[in-house]
Amino acid sequence: MAITRPLSRGDQTREALISAALGVFGRSGFDAASTRAIADAAGVNQALIGYHFGGKHGLYLGVFEHIVGQMQQHMAPVAEEVVSRLADAPAGQPARRELAVQLLQSIFDAFNDMSFEHAPEGWVRLILREQQDPTEAFQLLYDGIISRMIGLVTQLVAMGSGLEQSSEACRIRAMMIFGQVLVFHTARGTVSRHLGWDPPGPDSLRALKQQFRLVIESQFPPGVVVP
Secondary structure, eight states: OOOOOOOOHHHHHHHHHHHHHHHHHHHHHHHHOOHHHHHHHHTSOTHHHHHHHSSHHHHHHHHHHHHHHHHHHHHHHHHHHHHHHHHTOOSSHHHHHHHHHHHHHHHHHHHHHHHHHTGGGTHHHHHHHHHHSOOHHHHHHIIIIIHHHHHHHHHHHHHHHOOOTTSHHHHHHHHHHHHHHHHHHHOHHHHHHHHOOSSOOHHHHHHHHHHHHHHHHHHSOTTOOOO
8 A cells, every 4th residue: 555645844835836826827827926926825935936936937837837747647548548559450441430539539538527627726727828828838738748649639530531640631620629629628608608517517527528429420420531
């Protein structure tokens, strides 16, 4: 049985600052966020931000390192499973199409589970800010998790459609599929009003997964390649 050691006081302080910074940066953005507000929310002395992170910029990057670490923890197992199953992919196109649909579903099921679980933590607002105006933090996100997952999705789109993986058409379609999922996490106000998910719960997640399976299948009609 593994023994979990209690966190040191320093580690507790770092965790408190990151948790507080998630909320403050998410609401205010980097420029408007104050280190005093973050320290007050964390219940620690403001000087400890400099001690542990070197300042506000270092704390901002620390927040994204935390987000990337959590995303990797959730998504790495499914990514490894996808890679393993792709290594033994069947030769016939009907079977390859079905495998692509199954694996795309597994990726987006895991993504939706992760997003619903961490919705209150301010991830989406921070990630959206970086998508609109990329900084060094976006590079952490892209290199740490986004590049690998979008690469796998593109590979599966190629398998399911028959398109060349490196083609612009294949890469566009991969991004379109991503977008159909992202809207449920980035446009929460509209989703809440239109679907009555206020807040979304387990039944909402099950319904989303069920409908998305149908969407994925519709993207790859048997025997049809859309150039």
